[in-house]
Structures are given as structure tokens and as C-alpha cells.
Amino acid sequence: MSYPTSQPLLELDNISLAFKGVKAISNISFAVADGEICALIGPNGAGKSSLLNVINGVYRPQEGQIRFDRVERPRMRPHQAAELGIARTFQNIALFRSLSVLDNVLTGRNLRRQGHWLGQALRTPGAAAEEDRQREAAERVIEFLRLQPWRDAVVGRLPYGLQKRVELARALAAEPRLLLLDEPMAGMNAGEKREMSRFIVETNREFGTTVVLIEHDIGVVMGISDHVVVLDYGRKIGDGPPDAVRRDPEVIAAYLGTRH
Amino acid sequence: MVRFADGGERVPATLPDWLRWQAQQQGESIALRHKRLGIWQARTWTQVAGEVRGLASALQVRGFAGDSLLVILSRPRPEALLAALAAQWLGGVAALFDPLAEAAGQRELLRELQPDFVFAETLDELERLRGAGLAPRLTIYAEARGVRAQEGEQDYARLLAGLRPAQPEPQAQAGRGAFAFYRRGASGRSERQLIGHDELLRQGRQLVQAERLGAQEEALAARAFAAGGQARYLLAPWLIAGFRLNFPESLATRDNDRRELGPTLVAGTRETYGRLHELALARLPQPGSVSRHLVDWALARRPGLLRQTLGHWLVRRPLRDVLGFSRTRTPLLVGEPLPRDAEAFFAGLGVAVRAWPDPSEWHSPPVHPLPSVDGWVAGGPQPV
Numbered sequence: 001m002s003y004p005t006s007q008p009l010l011e012l013d014n015i016s017l018a019f020k021g022v023k024a025i026s027n028i029s030f031a032v033a034d035g036e037i038c039a040l041i042g043p044n045g046a047g048k049s050s051l052l053n054v055i056n057g058v059y060r061p062q063e064g065q066i067r068f069d070r071v072e073r074p075r076m077r078p079h080q081a082a083e084l085g086i087a088r089t090f091q092n093i094a095l096f097r098s099l100s101v102l103d104n105v106l107t108g109r110n111l112r113r114q115g116h117w118l119g120q121a122l123r124t125p126g127a128a129a130e131e132d133r134q135r136e137a138a139e140r141v142i143e144f145l146r147l148q149p150w151r152d153a154v155v156g157r158l159p160y161g162l163q164k165r166v167e168l169a170r171a172l173a174a175e176p177r178l179l180l181l182d183e184p185m186a187g188m189n190a191g192e193k194r195e196m197s198r199f200i201v202e203t204n205r206e207f208g209t210t211v212v213l214i215e216h217d218i219g220v221v222m223g224i225s226d227h228v229v230v231l232d233y234g235r236k237i238g239d240g241p242p243d244a245v246r247r248d249p250e251v252i253a254a255y256l257g258t259r260h
Numbered sequence: 261m262v263r264f265a266d267g268g269e270r271v272p273a274t275l276p277d278w279l280r281w282q283a284q285q286q287g288e289s290i291a292l293r294h295k296r297l298g299i300w301q302a303r304t305w306t307q308v309a310g311e312v313r314g315l316a317s318a319l320q321v322r323g324f325a326g327d328s329l330l331v332i333l334s335r336p337r338p339e340a341l342l343a344a345l346a347a348q349w350l351g352g353v354a355a356l357f358d359p360l361a362e363a364a365g366q367r368e369l370l371r372e373l374q375p376d377f378v379f380a381e382t383l384d385e386l387e388r389l390r391g392a393g394l395a396p397r398l399t400i401y402a403e404a405r406g407v408r409a410q411e412g413e414q415d416y417a418r419l420l421a422g423l424r425p426a427q428p429e430p431q432a433q434a435g436r437g438a439f440a441f442y443r444r445g446a447s448g449r450s451e452r453q454l455i456g457h458d459e460l461l462r463q464g465r466q467l468v469q470a471e472r473l474g475a476q477e478e479a480l481a482a483r484a485f486a487a488g489g490q491a492r493y494l495l496a497p498w499l500i501a502g503f504r505l506n507f508p509e510s511l512a513t514r515d516n517d518r519r520e521l522g523p524t525l526v527a528g529t530r531e532t533y534g535r536l537h538e539l540a541l542a543r544l545p546q547p548g549s550v551s552r553h554l555v556d557w558a559l560a561r562r563p564g565l566l567r568q569t570l571g572h573w574l575v576r577r578p579l580r581d582v583l584g585f586s587r588t589r590t591p592l593l594v595g596e597p598l599p600r601d602a603e604a605f606f607a608g609l610g611v612a613v614r615a616w617p618d619p620s621e622w623h624s625p626p627v628h629p630l631p632s633v634d635g636w637v638a639g640g641p642q643p644v
Contacts, residue, residue: 102298135298136297139297139298139299140297142297142298143296143297144405146510146512148298148509148510148512148513149510149512149513149516151298202405202406205406206405206406
């Protein structure tokens with residue numbers, strides 16, 4: 001394992017994943033320090049999304065170990081990952097399109113809810129207070145991501161860039177320790193990318209949330225990341241601070257391109 | 261309406277005096293509301309006066325005096341207004357700058373001004389100040405998000421939390437400046453407009469009397485108040501009549517917030533009404549369609565009884581609701597007149613927009629440091 005200099009929140013050790021004999025990920029090890037922004041880069045098919053799916057328990061690797069918060073998690077399922085504080089967004093937007101922005105963000109609070117369904121059905125004072133707490137938490141995220149003008153708008157009618165922001169809001173509403181973002185800026189124009197980059201950096205700084213993101217825009221990656229891991233054909237070919245990765249000959253040859 | 265007993269109470273002569281008077285008269289009534297986290301958060305007159313006094317104390321401790329200037333670079337929000345009142349409480353002047361104005365020109369003006377005391381809304385405004393190479397003695401910022409405070413920069417909430425009990429009495433004087441506005445004139449030189457307490461209160465009182473404004477009014481401060489008209493016809497009347505001043509959640513939500521609030525008093529500019537006119541037009545049925553004919557029929561001026569009744573229920577009332585004018589009884593226009601089509605549209609809606617003059621006078625060059633003279637700029641015309 002390499003690079004992180006401070007306490008790791010997430011450690012992947014010799015992870016291998018195959019689908020019906022086809023190797024998607026081979027012997028990948030890296031660590032993500034608590035509080036950093038780590039970018040996973042690599043060409044299409046390099047295994048980046050598969051690796052995110054391994055981290056949050058959607059896929060179970062055939063080999064290797066995952067440690068989250070210094071505890072080994074050999075058979076972690078997605079709901080357990082969520083309970084541990086791992087949230088994610090998806091490459092293709094996965095929101096409740098017919099619900100409002102506020103309602104979508106509130107769904108991110110499900111694991112933070114206290115109280116019993118009976119109390120909610122009977123509208124007891126405790127249940128009402130709990131509703132207020134959840135609403136306030138959701139509103140704080142809406143304010144943080146500047147989504148107030150669209151609070152009551154139906155998500156399916158919003159432009160693509162805003163839907164991506166709502167997806168981030170729903171993930172943040174869970175108050176995650178580790179946020180996995182799968183191409184959060186895909187399909188965005190330059191202005192939207194700038195805005196989204198700023199939200200990611202501010203999320204990291206304000207809440208101390210550790211971020212692992214997949215991104216193809218190298219300018220964005222180099223601008224916001226503390227740590228870059230480069231994958232190619234399911235193998236790790238680079239791991240380190242952005243400047244070091246940018247100068248790595250193997251990375252240049254495989255991904256960033258060589259000058260002829 | 262506000263009335264003073266004959267020969268009894270002294271009429272407040274400055275904005276801070278009026279604030280204190282309102283806190284004494286109706287301390288528990290709501291003075292300010294600000295939508296935040298989806299909810300209208302309220303401050304009573306007592307709370308407003310207490311917060312202004314506390315801020316004045318914090319400014320005084322850091323050297324703010326009667327001849328000092330507080331530059332305010334912010335969108336409309338309660339903290340900015342209270343900071344302005346705190347500067348005036350100590351006899352100083354609040355210079356209002358619109359953060360949406362062109363950045364390079366504004367940086368240049370600020371560089372010329374070299375303020376010692378600044379209120380900046382967010383990190384963006386702080387960066388604009390830093391970019392201008394300014395080093396104020398104190399910079400208060402309202403939103404701490406993303407800010408890594410440098411020397412002399414302090415979070416508004418922390419500043420208030422760390423207050424000492426000693427709190428100053430109002431030191432403002434009627435003949436002195438209250439608000440200042442700066443701009444780059446046609447000649448390329450910077451110009452200043454200085455409005456005194458007496459002038460503001462005189463014009464505010466005229467408006468309160470002419471429009472019969474009282475404490476029951478609801479006003480929305482949706483425009484950046486970096487304009488003299490807002491100070492004359494919104495802030496001064498607010499303090500005199502003691503009504504509720506509401507701030508939207510953000511500029512982007514102001515139309516929703518106006519609709520939700522239904523203000524009785526709107527102090528807008530040509531741009532405000534023009535934007536609302538365009539918003540309404542965008543929502544009307546296509547020209548030439550049957551529904552559009554119905555709308556045009558209903559909005560005609562001087563309608564008969566049938567047209568008036570049907571038009572009210574079918575078109576005017578819903579349209580006024582959409583624009584947030586459902587309860588508006590005092591729609592004011594400050595500054596330039598409305599275009600004819602916009603004027604006709606609002607008249608058809610039954611919104612009789614009243615024009616109030618914006619007697620702004622700009623003088624060049626601004627004197628620095630600020631002159632300690634009564635009224636207007638030394639050598640310039642005196643207030644009438």
C-alpha cells in the first residue's frame with residue numbers, strides 16, 4: 001500500500017474482482033486518508049466504477065481485504081456501508097424523478113431518523129419534533145448546495161446539472177464520513193463543472209468528509225484532489241499527489257498521453 | 261401611523277433614535293424577518309436594537325468613531341442592515357456597495373476609499389476586498405463558509421457572541437451623513453452621494469404620511485439596497501412606521517418569497533417592475549390564442565362592471581397572486597419611470613404604481629477621509 005501520510009479512513013489491500021472469469025480489477029491496493037479528496041482516474045473500462053462498487057459493498061471481491069475506519073469489513077453489504085457512513089452518487093442519475101428536491105434530500109435522512117412508525121402515524125409530539133429535525137437537516141444541505149430556488153421543484157423537470165447537484169445533496173443528507181462520487185461532473189459544461197468542483201471542495205473542508213471521486217476531466221482532478229490513483233486495465237499504475245502523478249512516465253504513457 | 265403627543269415626547273431625529281424609539285414602543289413586535297432553511301426567522305424590535313447596540317460596541321472597541329466609514333459589500337440581508345445601523349449608532353456612515361456590480365470597477369473604487377471597517381457578505385466579497393489589496397482594521401463577514409480568516413477578519417456570529425456588556429448610547433446627529441454611495445462618474449472620476457439622517461427622515465416621513473403607512477405593513481427588501489432610493493423609501497419608512505421588513509432567502513428565490521409573503525409595500529425600481537412584467541408575460545397564454553384574448557380583455561383599463569368582476573376572479577387576482585402582489589397596496593417606483601407597456605400592464609392588474617423621486621446628487625471627487633461636516637459634501641449643495 002502506498003501514499004497516504006496521515007491516518008487512513010479506507011484501506012484496500014490486494015483487491016481482485018472478476019466477472020465470469022474476466023478480470024475487472026487485479027491486485028489493487030491503496031489507502032485514502034481521513035479528510036482527503038482522492039480521485040480515481042483511468043480510461044473507460046479501467047475498473048474505476050467497479051472499485052467504487054467494491055468499496056460500498058455492491059460487489060464482493062474474490063480476493064483482498066477492505067478496512068474502513070481501521071476495522072476489516074470482509075462481507076460488507078451496501079446497507080451496512082451506508083450505516084457505517086459511506087454514501088455515494090451514481091454515474092447515471094438515480095433520483096426519485098417525480099418527487100421534489102426536498103423530498104429527495106429527505107430520503108437521504110432515512111438512516112438518521114429516530115422514533116417509531118407508530119409515533120409518526122399517531123403524530124405524537126416526539127414524532128413531530130423528529131420531523132422538524134429531519135426537515136432542518138435537509139434544509140441545511142439545500143442551503144449548502146444553493147438549491148433553495150428549486151426546493152419544491154419536481155426533480156425530473158430540472159436540468160441535468162441541477163439533478164447531479166440534488167444527487168450530491170441526497171448523499172450529503174446522510175452525513176457521510178466517506179463520500180463516493182461516480183463522475184459527478186459528467187455531461188456538465190465548464191461553468192457547471194466549476195460550481196460542482198467548488199461544492200465538493202467545500203463539502204470536504206466544511207464537514208471534513210472524505211471524498212473518493214471518479215472524474216475524467218484531468219484539469220478538475222488536478223485542481224481539487226489531494227491524492228490521485230490511476231487505474232489502467234484493472235491495474236493500479238499510479239498513486240500519489242497530483243503533481244507526482246502528472247509527472248509519472250507510466251501514467252503519461254497510459255492515460256495522460258505522450259508528446260510525439 | 262406614528263403620532264407624537266403635542267409638546268410631549270421629542271421626535272427622534274436620527275435613524276438610531278427611531279430604532280430605539282420603536283424598541284421602546286413595540287419591543288416585542290416583529291421588526292425583521294429573514295427566510296432561512298425554508299422558514300421565516302424573526303427578530304423583534306428589542307432584538308434588533310440589542311443586536312445593533314452590541315455591534316456598535318464591537319465596532320467602538322476596534323476604533324470605529326463618529327467620523328468613521330463602514331463599507332458594506334452585501335446583498336440584502338439582516339446582518340448587513342444591522343451593521344449599517346451600528347455604524348450610524350456611533351455617528352458614522354455606512355457606504356453601501358452592490359456585490360453584483362462590475363468587480364474591477366468596484367475594486368478600484370474601494371482602493372481609492374481605503375476603508376478601515378468593512379462588512380463583507382461571503383467569501384466571494386472577502387476575496388474581492390483581498391483582491392483590491394485592502395487591509396481594513398476590521399472586516400466582518402456574514403457567512404463563514406469556506407473562509408480562512410486572515411488578520412482583522414471576523415465572523416459576524418462570533419463577533420456578536422464575544423460582546424462585552426458595556427454598550428454605547430446612540431451618537432448619531434441629525435445633520436450628519438447616514439448612508440454614502442459611490443460610483444465611477446461619466447468623466448471617469450469617482451463620485452459620491454451622501455445622505456444625511458435629516459434628509460432620510462424627512463423623505464421617509466413624507467412617504468409614511470402620503471401613503472398612510474403603519475405598523476401593519478409587510479415590506480420585502482428584495483433589491484440590493486446599495487441604492488439611495490432603498491434607503492429613502494424603504495429603510496427610513498421602516499424605522500418611522502415600525503412595520504415588518506422581510507428579506508428573501510436569496511436573490512434567486514425573491515419571486516417565490518414575494519409570492520409566499522404577499523407584501524403590502526413594494527419599493528421597486530424600473531428594473532424590478534420590468535422583470536416582473538417579463539415574468540408575467542412569459543406565463544401568459546400565447547398571443548392570438550383564445551385564452552390570451554380573455555386575459556387581454558380582462559386587463560383592459562377602465563372596464564365595465566361585468567368585465568371588472570369576471571376579470572378580477574379569472575385573471576387579475578390569479579396573476580397578482582403569481583407575482584406576489586395579492587396584498588400590495590403601496591407599490592412604489594423609485595427612480596426612472598416605467599416603460600409604457602409595463603405601466604399599462606400593472607395598471608390593468610389594478611396595481612397603481614406610484615413614482616417617488618430619487619433626488620440623488622452625485623459629487624466628485626469624494627473626499628477622503630470622510631468630511632466631518634453637517635449635511636452634504638463640503639462645498640456641495642446643502643439638503644433642502
